[in-house]
Amino acid sequence: MGHGGGHLRSVAVTIDHDGALPVYKQLANLLRGQIERGELRPNRPIPAESRLMQIHEVGRDTVRKAIAILREEGLVIAIQGRGTFVKPKDEAE
Amino acid sequence: MGHGGGHLRSVAVTIDHDGALPVYKQLANLLRGQIERGELRPNRPIPAESRLMQIHEVGRDTVRKAIAILREEGLVIAIQGRGTFVKPKDEAE
DNA sequence: AAGGATTTGTGCGTATGTATA
DNA sequence: CTATACATACGCACAAATCCT
Numbered sequence: 001m002g003h004g005g006g007h008l009r010s011v012a013v014t015i016d017h018d019g020a021l022p023v024y025k026q027l028a029n030l031l032r033g034q035i036e037r038g039e040l041r042p043n044r045p046i047p048a049e050s051r052l053m054q055i056h057e058v059g060r061d062t063v064r065k066a067i068a069i070l071r072e073e074g075l076v077i078a079i080q081g082r083g084t085f086v087k088p089k090d091e092a093e
Numbered sequence: 094m095g096h097g098g099g100h101l102r103s104v105a106v107t108i109d110h111d112g113a114l115p116v117y118k119q120l121a122n123l124l125r126g127q128i129e130r131g132e133l134r135p136n137r138p139i140p141a142e143s144r145l146m147q148i149h150e151v152g153r154d155t156v157r158k159a160i161a162i163l164r165e166e167g168l169v170i171a172i173q174g175r176g177t178f179v180k181p182k183d184e185a186e
Numbered sequence: 187a188a189g190g191a192t193t194t195g196t197g198c199g200t201a202t203g204t205a206t207a
Numbered sequence: 208c209t210a211t212a213c214a215t216a217c218g219c220a221c222a223a224a225t226c227c228t
Binding site: 080 | 192193194195
Protein backbone atom coordinates (compact mmCIF):
# COMPACT_ATOMS: atom_id res chain seq x y z
CA MET A 1 0.00 0.00 0.00
CA GLY A 2 1.45 3.28 0.91
CA HIS A 3 1.81 5.07 -2.32
CA GLY A 4 1.20 2.19 -4.57
CA GLY A 5 3.54 0.22 -6.76
CA GLY A 6 6.50 -1.52 -5.26
CA HIS A 7 8.38 -1.55 -8.49
CA LEU A 8 10.58 1.10 -9.96
CA ARG A 9 8.81 4.33 -10.54
CA SER A 10 10.24 7.67 -11.42
CA VAL A 11 10.18 9.79 -8.31
CA ALA A 12 10.84 13.40 -9.01
CA VAL A 13 13.97 14.72 -7.38
CA THR A 14 13.79 18.14 -8.87
CA ILE A 15 11.25 20.91 -8.82
CA ASP A 16 9.52 21.84 -12.04
CA HIS A 17 8.51 25.45 -11.78
CA ASP A 18 6.34 25.16 -14.85
CA GLY A 19 4.72 21.90 -13.88
CA ALA A 20 1.09 21.15 -13.56
CA LEU A 21 1.41 20.68 -9.79
CA PRO A 22 2.13 23.68 -7.58
CA VAL A 23 5.73 23.88 -6.44
CA TYR A 24 4.87 23.38 -2.78
CA LYS A 25 3.02 20.15 -3.57
CA GLN A 26 5.92 18.93 -5.67
CA LEU A 27 8.29 19.67 -2.80
CA ALA A 28 6.02 17.88 -0.34
CA ASN A 29 5.97 14.83 -2.62
CA LEU A 30 9.73 14.97 -2.97
CA LEU A 31 10.32 15.13 0.78
CA ARG A 32 7.73 12.42 1.45
CA GLY A 33 9.59 10.15 -0.94
CA GLN A 34 12.87 10.80 0.87
CA ILE A 35 11.23 9.93 4.16
CA GLU A 36 9.60 6.77 2.83
CA ARG A 37 12.87 5.64 1.26
CA GLY A 38 14.73 6.27 4.49
CA GLU A 39 16.91 8.98 3.05
CA LEU A 40 15.49 11.13 5.81
CA ARG A 41 15.52 8.97 8.91
CA PRO A 42 13.13 8.76 11.86
CA ASN A 43 13.92 11.02 14.80
CA ARG A 44 16.38 12.92 12.66
CA PRO A 45 15.90 16.48 11.42
CA ILE A 46 15.14 17.25 7.83
CA PRO A 47 17.10 20.13 6.27
CA ALA A 48 16.26 23.50 7.75
CA GLU A 49 13.90 25.77 5.88
CA SER A 50 16.83 27.94 4.80
CA ARG A 51 18.60 24.85 3.41
CA LEU A 52 15.55 23.68 1.52
CA MET A 53 15.19 27.16 0.08
CA GLN A 54 18.76 27.02 -1.23
CA ILE A 55 18.64 23.41 -2.41
CA HIS A 56 15.42 23.71 -4.35
CA GLU A 57 15.63 27.39 -5.16
CA VAL A 58 12.22 28.25 -3.78
CA GLY A 59 10.92 30.80 -1.31
CA ARG A 60 10.31 30.21 2.35
CA ASP A 61 6.57 30.33 1.91
CA THR A 62 6.79 27.43 -0.53
CA VAL A 63 9.00 25.42 1.82
CA ARG A 64 6.69 26.00 4.76
CA LYS A 65 3.60 25.05 2.76
CA ALA A 66 5.29 21.80 1.75
CA ILE A 67 6.27 21.01 5.32
CA ALA A 68 2.77 21.91 6.48
CA ILE A 69 1.45 19.09 4.30
CA LEU A 70 3.84 16.59 5.87
CA ARG A 71 2.86 17.82 9.33
CA GLU A 72 -0.81 17.28 8.57
CA GLU A 73 0.05 13.80 7.38
CA GLY A 74 1.83 13.14 10.65
CA LEU A 75 5.12 12.42 8.93
CA VAL A 76 7.12 15.16 10.62
CA ILE A 77 6.96 17.41 13.65
CA ALA A 78 8.37 20.92 13.78
CA ILE A 79 9.88 22.29 16.97
CA GLN A 80 10.57 26.00 17.26
CA GLY A 81 14.22 26.74 17.80
CA ARG A 82 15.29 23.17 17.02
CA GLY A 83 14.15 21.91 13.66
CA THR A 84 11.69 19.67 11.88
CA PHE A 85 12.00 15.98 12.67
CA VAL A 86 10.85 12.81 10.97
CA LYS A 87 8.37 10.98 13.15
CA PRO A 88 8.87 7.28 13.81
CA LYS A 89 6.19 5.14 12.16
CA ASP A 90 4.73 4.02 15.49
CA GLU A 91 4.25 7.55 16.68
CA ALA A 92 0.75 8.20 17.91
CA GLU A 93 -0.98 11.47 17.14
CA MET B 94 -28.52 32.66 20.95
CA GLY B 95 -25.70 32.63 18.53
CA HIS B 96 -25.39 35.83 16.65
CA GLY B 97 -27.53 38.17 18.58
CA GLY B 98 -30.98 37.33 17.44
CA GLY B 99 -32.98 39.14 14.84
CA HIS B 100 -32.89 42.59 16.28
CA LEU B 101 -33.03 45.71 14.21
CA ARG B 102 -29.33 45.62 13.78
CA SER B 103 -28.10 47.09 10.55
CA VAL B 104 -24.56 45.95 11.20
CA ALA B 105 -23.79 42.65 9.57
CA VAL B 106 -21.75 40.19 11.56
CA THR B 107 -21.55 37.57 8.90
CA ILE B 108 -20.44 37.55 5.29
CA ASP B 109 -23.01 36.93 2.62
CA HIS B 110 -21.25 35.47 -0.38
CA ASP B 111 -24.29 35.97 -2.53
CA GLY B 112 -25.01 39.47 -1.33
CA ALA B 113 -25.32 42.55 -3.40
CA LEU B 114 -22.16 44.03 -1.95
CA PRO B 115 -18.78 42.51 -2.79
CA VAL B 116 -17.42 40.32 -0.02
CA TYR B 117 -14.44 42.58 0.62
CA LYS B 118 -16.72 45.57 1.15
CA GLN B 119 -18.93 43.57 3.46
CA LEU B 120 -15.87 42.56 5.43
CA ALA B 121 -14.68 46.18 5.55
CA ASN B 122 -18.07 47.24 6.90
CA LEU B 123 -17.99 44.45 9.45
CA LEU B 124 -14.54 45.36 10.71
CA ARG B 125 -15.35 49.06 10.74
CA GLY B 126 -18.33 48.30 12.95
CA GLN B 127 -16.19 46.33 15.36
CA ILE B 128 -13.76 49.24 15.55
CA GLU B 129 -16.50 51.83 16.08
CA ARG B 130 -18.15 49.71 18.77
CA GLY B 131 -14.82 49.29 20.52
CA GLU B 132 -14.71 45.53 20.00
CA LEU B 133 -11.42 46.24 18.30
CA ARG B 134 -9.63 48.73 20.49
CA PRO B 135 -7.27 51.62 19.64
CA ASN B 136 -3.58 50.77 19.48
CA ARG B 137 -4.48 47.09 19.51
CA PRO B 138 -4.02 44.74 16.58
CA ILE B 139 -6.95 43.45 14.62
CA PRO B 140 -6.93 39.72 13.81
CA ALA B 141 -4.20 38.75 11.37
CA GLU B 142 -5.01 38.24 7.73
CA SER B 143 -4.76 34.48 8.16
CA ARG B 144 -7.22 34.64 11.07
CA LEU B 145 -9.67 36.74 9.15
CA MET B 146 -9.41 34.29 6.30
CA GLN B 147 -10.33 31.44 8.61
CA ILE B 148 -13.01 33.28 10.56
CA HIS B 149 -14.88 34.59 7.55
CA GLU B 150 -13.91 31.86 5.11
CA VAL B 151 -12.56 34.20 2.48
CA GLY B 152 -9.32 34.44 0.58
CA ARG B 153 -6.35 36.59 1.41
CA ASP B 154 -6.96 39.00 -1.42
CA THR B 155 -10.45 39.65 -0.06
CA VAL B 156 -9.10 40.25 3.43
CA ARG B 157 -6.42 42.58 2.14
CA LYS B 158 -8.89 44.56 0.03
CA ALA B 159 -11.10 45.04 3.07
CA ILE B 160 -8.19 46.21 5.19
CA ALA B 161 -7.07 48.50 2.38
CA ILE B 162 -10.37 50.32 2.69
CA LEU B 163 -9.91 50.81 6.42
CA ARG B 164 -6.38 52.04 5.80
CA GLU B 165 -7.58 54.58 3.27
CA GLU B 166 -10.14 55.70 5.82
CA GLY B 167 -7.38 56.15 8.36
CA LEU B 168 -8.95 53.68 10.78
CA VAL B 169 -6.06 51.25 10.88
CA ILE B 170 -2.39 51.14 10.05
CA ALA B 171 -0.60 48.03 8.82
CA ILE B 172 2.98 47.46 9.84
CA GLN B 173 5.00 44.81 8.05
CA GLY B 174 6.20 42.09 10.37
CA ARG B 175 3.98 43.22 13.23
CA GLY B 176 0.32 43.47 12.42
CA THR B 177 -2.51 45.84 11.59
CA PHE B 178 -3.45 48.22 14.39
CA VAL B 179 -6.48 50.32 15.18
CA LYS B 180 -5.54 53.99 15.08
CA PRO B 181 -6.56 56.24 17.98
CA LYS B 182 -9.23 58.74 16.98
CA ASP B 183 -6.91 61.73 17.47
CA GLU B 184 -4.32 60.29 15.17
CA ALA B 185 -3.22 62.77 12.54
CA GLU B 186 -2.59 61.68 8.98
C1' DA C 187 25.10 34.73 33.35
C1' DA C 188 25.28 36.85 28.86
C1' DG C 189 25.37 37.25 24.01
C1' DG C 190 25.16 35.56 19.36
C1' DA C 191 23.77 32.19 15.88
C1' DT C 192 20.32 29.08 14.22
C1' DT C 193 15.61 27.63 13.41
C1' DT C 194 10.72 27.72 13.48
C1' DG C 195 6.50 30.91 14.14
C1' DT C 196 4.03 34.91 12.72
C1' DG C 197 2.69 38.81 9.81
C1' DC C 198 2.55 42.24 6.12
C1' DG C 199 4.09 43.67 1.01
C1' DT C 200 3.89 42.49 -3.66
C1' DA C 201 3.20 40.08 -8.01
C1' DT C 202 1.18 36.66 -11.01
C1' DG C 203 -2.11 33.10 -12.51
C1' DT C 204 -6.73 31.17 -12.79
C1' DA C 205 -11.63 31.20 -12.64
C1' DT C 206 -16.05 33.42 -12.67
C1' DA C 207 -19.67 36.87 -13.31
C1' DC D 208 -12.89 43.64 -21.17
C1' DT D 209 -13.47 44.59 -16.18
C1' DA D 210 -14.26 43.50 -11.40
C1' DT D 211 -14.28 40.14 -8.01
C1' DA D 212 -12.23 36.18 -5.61
C1' DC D 213 -9.02 32.59 -4.61
C1' DA D 214 -4.41 30.25 -5.09
C1' DT D 215 0.34 30.32 -5.64
C1' DA D 216 4.96 32.30 -4.89
C1' DC D 217 8.60 35.26 -3.43
C1' DG D 218 10.37 38.86 -0.18
C1' DC D 219 11.25 41.34 4.24
C1' DA D 220 10.91 41.95 9.21
C1' DC D 221 10.33 40.67 13.87
C1' DA D 222 9.29 37.30 17.77
C1' DA D 223 10.22 33.13 20.30
C1' DA D 224 12.73 29.00 21.38
C1' DT D 225 16.88 26.62 21.33
C1' DC D 226 21.76 25.90 21.10
C1' DC D 227 26.51 27.13 21.52
C1' DT D 228 30.34 29.85 23.05
